[in-house]
Amino acid sequence: xxxxxLANSYKKAKQITIDKKSKLIFFSDxxxxxxxxxxDFSQNKQVYLHALTNYYNNxxxxxxxxxxxxxxxxxxxxxxxxxHKPIYDLLKKFHEEKxxxxxxxxxxxxxxxxxxxxxxxxxxxDVISGTNKSLFSELxxxxxxxxxxxxxxxxxxxxxxxxxxxxNYVLWKLSRFLVRFFWQPLQKVFGIKDPTSPAKNYKxxxxxxxxxxxxxxxxxxxxxxxxxxxRPRFPEPHEVxxxxxxxxxxxxxxxxxxxxxxxxxxxxxxxxxxxxxxFQVKKxxxxxxxxxxxxxxxxxxx
Ligand SMILES: [Mn+2]
Numbered sequence: 001x002x003x004x005x006l007a008n009s010y011k012k013a014k015q016i017t018i019d020k021k022s023k024l025i026f027f028s029d030x031x032x033x034x035x036x037x038x039x040d041f042s043q044n045k046q047v048y049l050h051a052l053t054n055y056y057n058n059x060x061x062x063x064x065x066x067x068x069x070x071x072x073x074x075x076x077x078x079x080x081x082x083x084h085k086p087i088y089d090l091l092k093k094f095h096e097e098k099x100x101x102x103x104x105x106x107x108x109x110x111x112x113x114x115x116x117x118x119x120x121x122x123x124x125x126d127v128i129s130g131t132n133k134s135l136f137s138e139l140x141x142x143x144x145x146x147x148x149x150x151x152x153x154x155x156x157x158x159x160x161x162x163x164x165x166x167x168n169y170v171l172w173k174l175s176r177f178l179v180r181f182f183w184q185p186l187q188k189v190f191g192i193k194d195p196t197s198p199a200k201n202y203k204x205x206x207x208x209x210x211x212x213x214x215x216x217x218x219x220x221x222x223x224x225x226x227x228x229x230x231r232p233r234f235p236e237p238h239e240v241x242x243x244x245x246x247x248x249x250x251x252x253x254x255x256x257x258x259x260x261x262x263x264x265x266x267x268x269x270x271x272x273x274x275x276x277x278x279f280q281v282k283k284x285x286x287x288x289x290x291x292x293x294x295x296x297x298x299x300x301x302x
Contacts, residue, residue: 005163005170006215010222013144013157016101020150024259025055028065028160028227029199029247031107034074035083038184040249041070045084048254050281051269052090060258062094063145065227065245066105066160072176073184077120081135088124088135095136104141105160105228106168106175111141149262152296154223161228161244164211165204167196168228199230199247209233213240223295225257234266234287237294255286263289 018024030048033039041048055062074080081088094100104111111117117139123132143163147156162168168175175196183194198204208229216222223241232246232255243264246255253270265288271279 002164002166002211003215003218006159006212007219009144009159009163010146010157010219013146014142015146015148017148017150018259020262022259023055023058023060024063024147025052025060026063026065026158026225026245026257026259027052027248027254028103028105028245029067029230029249030064031067031070031247031249032080032084032087033070034079038073038188039070039083042083043252044248044250044254045087047252047269047271047281048248049087049090051254051256051283052087054283056090056094061099061101062091063101063158064103065158065225066103066162067107067227068102068105069108071110072107072179078125081124092135095139100139101145102139102141103145103158103160104143106162106165106172108141109172112143114140117141149292149296152293154220154296156223156225156292156296159224159226161208161212161226164208164215165198165228168198198228205229205231209242209244213242216240216242221298232266232286237290237298241295258289259292260289262292264292264295265289 030041032041035042069077069080091100121136121139124135126133145158147158149155179194186192193200195201196204198208212224212226216224217240221241225243225245227245227247229244230247231244233242233244235241235243243257245257248254253268255266255268258265258267266286268284268286269281271281274280
């Protein structure tokens, strides 16, 4: 079942071609919320804004691999928008320069319908002028994207990763219902975590990773970049090419994947406290850079 869902994601993917001049940044699982104590993203919003501004100023294209907006815990996008307006202003700039590519995950699965994207993200109500202002016009969310890399034999599949998680892909509405009315209240009162979420349950996480890796091996070692589990992955060239950009809700840090000059790296942005007491946002390269060709030009696994 899951293997079939992944095959379909590959089949219907939007195709994009990149070359050695392309600069790409991948983040996912921001779970942007309402800025309340339940908003896991709010602790990292300054770090994220700083990092993304840096990428924007350096000519990067932004790929968001799902669960950008936390629409399970918040039913009203306006609350999220008002809590994180500087971020949406920046995303809008990426979009206007055609440098924004969005993939939906399970928490923002409603964006699979273009009509709903237009309704939710097309415009916002500006309190100061008392009028509706345009936000993301003609923005499309995709289930999957294939990156064709100039001069290379194979391509890269971008997905959120909930395709390998039956409960969160097919039964996502039930999952959302349970989060809203069952797991979230239980977590607030008793600290019990949602056992169906691979981000909160290690056993589920391992299962999701195993299913994606199985699909990769059955499909000529197809390189995949995903999110969903919140666990960053960066394989060596001889390993199964399953990459994961992690999340933007780690305590005090965000992780992502960069592609620049056809090299891939796993990076982290976090805050450090200097000796004089000032805070500073810093980027750390966790893995790489490794040539994409070492994942995309090999013939067969030995
Ligand atoms: Mn997810």
